[in-house]
Amino acid sequence: MPLTSVEVGRHLKLVQEGQVLSEDTDGGEKDEDDRESAQQQQKEEEEQCRSLVELDVFFFRKSGWGKVVHTLPPPAYARILHLNRHLRKVRLTAHEAKLQPINATALSRCLRLKELSISNFTTQASLEQDLGLFLRPVASALTHLTLINIRGEYALDTTPSTTTAPLWFPHVVEFRTDLSPQITPRIEELIARCPNLERLCLSPDLSLSLEPLATMLLLRRQNGSDTYTCCPKIHSLRFLSSTSEANQIHKVIEACGPLTQLEYKCNNLTEEIQHATRAHHATLEHLKISIIFGRPQSTTTTTTATTTAPLLTDRVSAGRAQTKFLQEVVDSFLFLRSLAFRDFRQRSSQADFAETMMEQPWRCDRLEELQLVVGILERGKDVEMECFEPGRVFAHGWRVPMDVPVDRTYLKPNYVLFERFLDHVSVLPVLRKMTALRVDCVR
Numbered sequence: 001m002p003l004t005s006v007e008v009g010r011h012l013k014l015v016q017e018g019q020v021l022s023e024d025t026d027g028g029e030k031d032e033d034d035r036e037s038a039q040q041q042q043k044e045e046e047e048q049c050r051s052l053v054e055l056d057v058f059f060f061r062k063s064g065w066g067k068v069v070h071t072l073p074p075p076a077y078a079r080i081l082h083l084n085r086h087l088r089k090v091r092l093t094a095h096e097a098k099l100q101p102i103n104a105t106a107l108s109r110c111l112r113l114k115e116l117s118i119s120n121f122t123t124q125a126s127l128e129q130d131l132g133l134f135l136r137p138v139a140s141a142l143t144h145l146t147l148i149n150i151r152g153e154y155a156l157d158t159t160p161s162t163t164t165a166p167l168w169f170p171h172v173v174e175f176r177t178d179l180s181p182q183i184t185p186r187i188e189e190l191i192a193r194c195p196n197l198e199r200l201c202l203s204p205d206l207s208l209s210l211e212p213l214a215t216m217l218l219l220r221r222q223n224g225s226d227t228y229t230c231c232p233k234i235h236s237l238r239f240l241s242s243t244s245e246a247n248q249i250h251k252v253i254e255a256c257g258p259l260t261q262l263e264y265k266c267n268n269l270t271e272e273i274q275h276a277t278r279a280h281h282a283t284l285e286h287l288k289i290s291i292i293f294g295r296p297q298s299t300t301t302t303t304t305a306t307t308t309a310p311l312l313t314d315r316v317s318a319g320r321a322q323t324k325f326l327q328e329v330v331d332s333f334l335f336l337r338s339l340a341f342r343d344f345r346q347r348s349s350q351a352d353f354a355e356t357m358m359e360q361p362w363r364c365d366r367l368e369e370l371q372l373v374v375g376i377l378e379r380g381k382d383v384e385m386e387c388f389e390p391g392r393v394f395a396h397g398w399r400v401p402m403d404v405p406v407d408r409t410y411l412k413p414n415y416v417l418f419e420r421f422l423d424h425v426s427v428l429p430v431l432r433k434m435t436a437l438r439v440d441c442v443r
Helices: 032-051 074-083 127-138 187-191 211-218 249-255 271-278 315-332 350-357 415-425
Strands: 005-008 014-016 019-021 054-058 060-062 068-070 089-093 115-122 144-151 174-179 199-204 220-223 226-229 236-243 261-266 286-291 338-343 369-374 433-436 439-442
Touching (some): 174 187, 261 271, 315 369, 350 415
Parallel strands (some): 054 089, 338 369
Antiparallel strands (some): 014 019, 220 226, 433 439
C-alpha cells in the first residue's frame, strides 16, 4: 500500500552517495552487494512515496548524549518533492547551528500545497528571489505558512513592479514567523498580504519594536472603490518567545480587532499591556500570560524604542499590581474558557497569592481550564514535601490525574488553604482541569 505520510530522516531510509541515512545509523562504506541491496530498497521506498500528501524533513537528529548529528543531504528531500508534486503539507526543519539552502525550484512544483513550514534556512541569492520563486506558484493555495529564521541578503519585496505583481496569500489563515532586523526586516509587509489571516504567531527579537507591525494592522488601504483594514479577521494573537519592553507588544494587541485568544511572555506586565488586554475582555476565550525572568536586551539592531509610561520594576509592587489585574480578569472576562498565569518572580508566597484571589467571587462561569503558578514556595506555610500518587481524591471530586508520569513530584499544600481554594473555584460549573498551589487536579 502506498504511503501517504512520512517523516524523512526518521522513518524513511534514503541512500545518498553510498550511505544509508536513517534514524538509527550514520551510514558507512558498503560492499557491492550491500550497496546494490540498499539502492534497490531505495527504489522500492521511492515507489511507495509517490502518493505522499504530507512530508516532514529533518536535517538533524540527536544522539543518546544529546549531540546533534546532521543526517539528510538536501538532494534527498528534493528528490522526494520531485516525486510528489501533489503534496498538501510540507515541513522542512534544519538545525539553527547549520542552516540549509532553500531548494526553491523543488518547492515551486508543489502546486497543491496547503501548509508550508520552513525553519532555519538560508537563501542562495536573496529573500526576494528565492522566497518569491517558490511562494508565488503556491500563494493562492496556501492556508498555513511558517517562516522561522530565514536568512538572506535582502528583505522580501512585496511591492508592485512593472514585471511582477505583488505576492498575495488570499487563503492563508495562520502565519507563524520570527521578527528580527537581521533576518526579515519587512516581514510585516508579507503579513499584510494575507487579507483573511485569522491566527498570527510571532517570535520577535528582544530589541525590535513592533510599532511598524501595529501601524500596518491599523492602516486603511484602498482596493478600487473599497477601503479596508489589513488582516481584519485576526482573532488569535500569540507571542511564542520572550518579549521585552522594547517590543511594545501592547501596540500590536491594541491594533488587532476583537481577539478570542491571546498569549504573551514578558518580563514586566506593564500598565500598557494590562490596558491592551482589557480592551478584549468582552471576547477573550483563551488567555495565557507568562512573566519571565528578565535578561539583557539585544544590542544588534537599528531600531530603537522607548516606553512612555513607567515600568513596574519593583517585584513586590509588581506582584500586587499583577494580582489585582488577575482579580479583574476573573471578575470581568466573562467568556474565558481557559486561563493560564505563570510568574516565578513574585516575592509573595503561594499562600498569600491564593488568599488574595479568594477575596471576591469569580464570575467567569465558562472557565474550563485554570493554571495559576505564582510566587515562591515557603515550607511550612505553603507546602509539606510529599508526593501525591495518581488518582488521589480531594474535595468536590477533584483528583490527581491517573496519566501523570511516575517521576512527577506533587507538593502537598496546606490542607486548610487548599480546601478553601477548592471551595472557592468549585462554584464554577464547567471547570474541569486546574493547576493551583503547584498541584494538578482534574474532575
